[in-house]
Amino acid sequence: MRKRDHNILTNAASLLICGLLAGVVVAAAAFPAVAMSGLAAKAGAETFGALPKELTVARAPQISYLLASDGKTPLATMYDENRRDVKFADISKNMRDAIIAAEDHDFYNHNGVDLNGVARAFVNNSQTGADRQGASTLTMQYVRMGIAYSATHPADVIAATEDTSARKLREMRYAIQLDKEMSKDEILERYLNLAAFGNGAYGIYAASQVYFNKPPKDLKIEEAAMLAGLVKAPTSFDPTTKDGYPHAVARRDYVIDNMVKIGAITQQQAEEAKAVKLVVKGKRAPNGCVATNKNAWGFFCDYFYRWWMAQETFGSTSYDRERRLKSGGYTIVTTLDKQAQTGADKAVRRAKPVSAKEAAMIAVVEPGTGRVRALSVNRNFKLDNPDKPKNKPHSDPVQRRKGKLGNYPNTVNPLLTGGDGITGYQAGSVFKMYTIVAALEKGIPLSYTFNAPQQFKSEYIIDRGNPAACAGTHFYCPTNSGLKAGGVQNMWSAFSASINTFFVPLQQQVGAENVVDVAKRLGIQFRQSKDAEFANNKEAAHQWGAFTLGVSQVTPLELANSYATLAADGKYCEPIPVQEIRDLDGNKLDVANPRCEKRFSTEVARAAVDAARCPVGDNSSTSKCGGSRTAAEVKWNVGKPVAGKSGTTDSEKTASLVAMTKQYAVAGILADPDWPQTNVKMKHKTPDGINPPVWKTLKAAMKGKKGINFDPPGKKISLGDQRTIPGVSCLDVERAKSRLSGAGFEPIVSSTRVTSDCPAGTAAGTSPSGRTIKGGIVTIMLSAGKADNDDGGGNGRPGTSPSSGPPSSPGRPPGRPGG
Secondary structure (H helix, E strand, C coil): CCCCCCCHHHHHHHHHHHHHHHHHHHHHHHCHHHHCCCHHHHHHHHHHHCCCCCCCCCCCCECEEEECCCCCCEEEEECCCECCCCCHHHCCHHHHHHHHHHHCCCCCCCCCCCHHHHHHHHHHHCCCCCCCCCCCCHHHHHHHHHHHHHCCCHHHHHHHHCCCHHHHHHHHHHHHHHHHHCCHHHHHHHHHHHCEEECCEEHHHHHHHHHHCCCHHHCCHHHHHHHHHHCCCCCCCCCCCCCHHHHHHHHHHHHHHHHHHCCCCCHHHHHHHHCCCCCCCCCCCCCCHHHCCCHHHHHHHHHHHHHHHCCHHHCCCHHHHHHHHHHECCEEEECCCHHHHHHHHHHHHHHCCCCCCCEEEEEEECCCCCEEEEEEECCEECCCCCCCCCCCECCCHHHHHCCCECCCCEECCCCCCCECCECCEECHHHHHHHHHHHHHHCCCCCCCCEEECCECCCCCECCCCCCCECCCCCEECCECHHHCCCEEECHHHHHHHCCHHHHHHHHHHHCHHHHHHHHHHCCCCCCCHHHHHHHCCHHHHHCCCCHHHCCCEECHHHHHHHHHHHHCCCEEECCECEEEEECCCCCECHHHCCCEEECCCHHHHHHHHHHHCCCCCCCCCCCCCCCCCCCCHHHHHHCCCCEEEEEECHHHCCEEEEEECCCCEEEEEEECCCCCCCCCCCCCCCCCCCHHHHHHHHHHHHCCCCCCCCCCCCHHHHHCCEEECCCCCCCCHHHHHHHHHHCCCEEEEEEEEEECCCCCCCEEEEECCCEEECCCEEEEEEEEECCCCCCCCCCCCCCCCCCCCCCCCCCCCCCCCCC
16 A cells, blocks of 8 residues: 655644544533533544554455356356455446545645544534534445454444444544555545445445446446435435435535535536436346346356355355355356357257157267357256246156146256256167276177067066066166167177176176276266165175166266266366356466366277277277267267267166367256156167257267367277187087187077078078187077079088178167167
8 A cells, every 4th residue: 555645743633633623522412512522532533543544445346257168158146245455456436436525625735634634523513413424434434344354243333333422433543544555546546346336336446337338438427326325315315216206316516515615526417417317337247147148057057056055265164155155256157059059049949849748968078178058958057936826737746646746947956067956867869888997897899799688687686577687587687779689789789789698797798896886987976876886885886787878867968977987098087167256356266177087097088988989980090980870969969079879778868968169068968857767768870869959969069179189099909819719610509509619719500591502401601700709609500501593502601601790780770679
């Protein structure tokens, strides 16, 4: 602070005179007869000299601003008091002159206490029936506000504002000291930043915005005069009310006249300013997530708020954290990508209107940073008015019969991110990805083959009589969609066609507990109590046979981030809604930095993504996807290298899809959050299904961005230990099986026969031929003998398969089992 030059004798005289007059004025205000005795003056001088000199003023609460990732687009504002400090140079001269004209004509001439004013107040207050005067200068008023804002106890606030001689004396003492330590401009700047202007506006910046929708540097004479007039009585002079408007105009004109008296403006300027009709153009600043720039962004804002409230950096208690957010004056650049968010908002509402009981939920995460780029659902982010409810009847028949309303179209529940009773939704076959990762970590390559039956009898034990148990047993026996066999599959083709009876035995081989562990490391939280019981108990997890089919609940955000981890070559990043936070002084906080760690090897992640290119219609140089793809339209519509997986649960109570590029991972779930056991079938590819919102969001996010190819995995993790398949042509079946088993392969016999030169019933060849993975399945093709029109050369060639089969092309498996 810059010290002002003062004459020592002048200051001493001021202290003495202020002490004497303060006692007299205060006494005159309360006991006019006593004031003349001189006793009050003596007591005032003695008390005044004993008062402390130092005043520490805490920074007043400041509004915090949330911006989109571009650092420009407003998202939301949060505050206890709508205030934003501004520099003296950013306040118009009109405003500075107006407040002096309204409150303290001699501000630039006195030493913090106006001695003439004190004398006038003494004379006035000693007269019977006269209105009392307080003689408070702007500096004294600032002291009073500063003490109140710095108070740590309610009693201190009362002491700072009560009408007592002690309070007046304290204000005078502090005012004189402040006037010595600070320039007049500094005092005026602090005053204007601290004063209350009504309608939730604190400080001149907020007042300019609330009443005139402009910055304080642009205030005109009549606007500045109106604002200066509000300080005395913001409620009585409120121009936004019918009763307050005429008082506001009269007070404005009074201030304008006083601006002429102090020489700030001419009489002509005053008349022109008073002739302007008072029009209030601004409005109260929106506060909180229910008042975001766009209502659809409320769900992202709410996620940010919950994230903030979980950060110990902002305080040890939830109260402390909320106070810092709403009074700390932070500028917070969030991760919300306007392009991705707008695309998601449009896509979910095209699929399902806000009035639909089904929730189309979309989460977008940036691989490699964890930055949450969009959160969208076909709901209004608002509390339903209990007096005039707009929500529809509850979708759960039991709750509906009780007269309860559903959470649509209005809700503030964290549908996309979990919490407050929202535990997530079953996502179906997208969980098969976690089994692939676990298998890859165990050294099982993508080319691993298994002959997937129509029904697989597992070693997992479940209740007898459970529909998923084999008849008369307690063993879990999953089937494929359409109750058809999957045939010989590898990881690429099984994932592409979503073959249940491939993934359950694969999970059994690697250990379900290891698959659960993969899901945990990818960020799945297991919020639902039963899921948590299995996930947090290794023995229980070992028996979780249906886990690979996606029976555990998950949020769209967790799902998107889990796949994003793999797109980032195995680098897990905690989901985060901020990319930069700066405090009032412009200091950058480290809490906004990405929080990442390597959780999976690069080769495992790349191999998993390579398999995930198959379901969404993409190929790599290594992938062998087969003919069936559950969401092939994704690649065609997005037009960039993509990976992902779709999922469906029993009776299609939910539908899900993950689709990603190297830049964005988009997860969508279609479900009824109010009634998980819904009787509505959730769809995939139709316009009202989940697939279009997902690929449309990804397409919108990628607009104008270059597609980046996924790095293919190495040969070892893709193809494994390749071995030469021995020839079995024309051998009888048992000898052919023995030869293949002896070479380290698992032989099976085809149920169909092919024409060949070999005798009917013997081996005509194998599928695949040449080489395949050690321990892999080799199908023995049976000979049907020569064709009737054979010229002796035969239609088949011993040692080869006349049909294309795995691993290069397993044919088109039936249906869409498991999603």
